Amino acid sequence: MNMMEAPPIGPGNAQVMNRFALTKRLVAKLKDEAVIGGIGNSNFDLWAAGHRPENFYMLGSMGLACPIALGVALAQPKRRVIALEGDGSLLMQVGSLATIAMLKPKNLVIVVLDNRSYQITGGQPTATAAGADLVTMARGAGIAQSAWAADEEMFDEMMARALTQDGPWLIAVRIDDKPGDGATERDPPIITARFMTGIGIKR
Amino acid sequence: MPDQESHAGPAWHEIVCATLKANDVRLVTYVPDNVLKPLINAVHADSYFTAFVTTREEEAVGIVAGAWMAGLRGIVLMQTSGFATLANVLASLPVAFQIPVLLMVSERGVLGEFNLGQAMVARTMRPVLDSLAMVNHTITRFDELEFILDRSIKQAAATRAPACFILSPMLTGGKVFKA
């Protein structure tokens, strides 16, 4: 009798992790990569994990972490660029996945933090709570290298590959319903100035 | 008579391309508009530009904002109804973060347009620009096009403020109702 193949990792069997814990794991491995934190919790935990000059904290334009990251990636093809985006935000600008697939930026990595809710506005369920699978959607858009991370160890392995091999990549993680660990200092012009200096651009 | 028809020199889209080049604006993102067709074709045909379509105007603004911060200057092309989707994104990204995103809007819904939806939404554009205190110019004449674009792009970069160029049908010819 043949051994049963292990079922593929999907949103139903991926371990539920924690955004801040994952963000800290990610940031600990970074060198000069640019990171764009999406609205609310996605950038709060990026800030809480320890500010780095290559971080951009997006404050009000829900859904634009991936487009901003794409712009940075096109402008600086030698630098890896990571977008951290929530499930609600990605659903709002889901067409951006098709644009990214069309352009195929080798240096772009999207990390989707799926808590199946709009946590910051009161925890209302998003469509992923009803079964929408953002990895399937990303593959359908044409980002072939899209997958769920089963656990923290697999997340580390996937990130290590995404930071060294040609993208675009989309890594999705299931996370719990905890809010972000604190809040980013909200001073947009200073955020812009620090980010530009951090990625070597004279403002 | 629209200025386009009385004009013997380069076409409006040729002036736009040359002025973008003169100011190192290489990235062009857009959601298509029929009147902008010659400009869209021209930037695709010229390898100087990185030009591509996006699924929404908001997305296009995000891409150009990211690129500008990372050292690549860009402009977003759209029509009036596309502009009408942008108030939140303009307020919270290029205006708040002081990123000189450039917008070029083909003005639809005015001067003989036949589409009632376009005509209604066109009324929202200038109030939004004015309430955000965004620099904006309506360009109606060939002899002003290069000057306005060139000076305003330089000013946008120097003052770290977004700017919007509205291309009037008096410049482009627009689209007319054939009765």
Ligand SMILES: Cc1ncc(C[n+]2csc(CCOP(=O)(O)OP(=O)(O)O)c2C)c(N)n1
């Ligand atoms: C265009 C727009 N609509 C609504 C909001 C309000 N809003 C801010 S954050 C947010 C939820 C974001 O959800 P998600 O990306 O899943 O992140 P989470 O809060 O779950 O971490 C909403 C609805 C907004 N800022 N902008």
